[in-house]
Amino acid sequence: MEGSTAPKTRPYSEVDVFSSEPYRGNALAVVHAADGLSTEQMQRFAAWTNLSETTFLLPPGSSAADYRVRIFTGKEELPFAGHPTLGSAKAWLDAGGALRPGGMVIQECAAGLIPIRLEGDQLAFEAPPLTRYGPVEEELTGRIAGVLGIPREQILDASWLVNGPQWIGVRLASASDVLNLQPDPGKAGNLEIGVVGPYGPGAATRFEVRAFVGGDPVWEDSVTGSLNAGLARWLTDTGFAAPPYTASQGTVLGRRGRVHISLRDGNIWVGGHVTSCIEGTVRL
The missing domain is CATH 3.10.310.10 (Diaminopimelate Epimerase; Chain A, domain 1)
Structure with a gap:
């Protein structure tokens, strides 16, 4: 013992x-x-x-x-x-x-x-391999939209991305949509939500990422490797991203997080x- x-x-x-x-x-x-x-x-x-x-x-x-x-x-x-x-x-x-x-x-x-x-x-x-990976039920997706303070239709796609933390990935139309989020911590419960949206051509990074973790305390994580690993697997598998690429995170917190994603022999590297x-x- x-x-x-x-x-x-x-x-x-x-x-x-x-x-x-x-x-x-x-x-x-x-x-x-x-x-x-x-x-x-x-x-x-x-x-x-x-x-x-x-x-x-x-x-x-x-x-x-x-x-x-x-x-x-x-x-x-x-x-x-x-x-x-x-x-x-x-x-x-x-x-x-x-x-x-x-x-x-x-x-x-x-x-x-x-x-x-x-x-x-x-x-x-x-x-590491995702231990839960697949679509998010519609009722939960609607609840997540409420947490993020956006209409349900603004969520283009959502997936479980569990690799230790219980991440749920949410894709929005643009990086600016991600940066403009004003989530309501009081609605988060124990959800762990990762949000991603693309920048336009010529931007320094390909995606903007934010991570919201419910519970006590509630906080926004500044830069999150596990979430970016899950997002990379999902975005690659759905044809929405083609590694190598760089994601930025922590912008709204005054950080300059840069997560570099590559693909080797079919495996995601972060x-x-x-x-x-x-x-x-x-x-x-």
């Missing part, structure tokens, strides 16, 4: 994910050498950091992996999440982890083994810049 330990000093990092400009992406807290911490201790610390996610690095359970990670929001543990995957890999490498041949790292998490590749000055992960911002220790 997992037990708690007395506090001790552990290496600690905070990194910024999905922006080439430090402090304009999505922050991640990383606790290294997390052996011996209980689930309760991890959850309590993740709530205390007040970031969208906090990760804990552990020795791998699989001989095929370089390290194991546990991923927590302020209220729950996730089997997989995108920006924590890239951020944890960066923190692990900065702490002395070595790349495999071909610039690869293999991360172990509750969703399985996740390949991560260093590509120039960016890291990219291979998106990449971006990761910057180390804080290094030190934590008593935990």
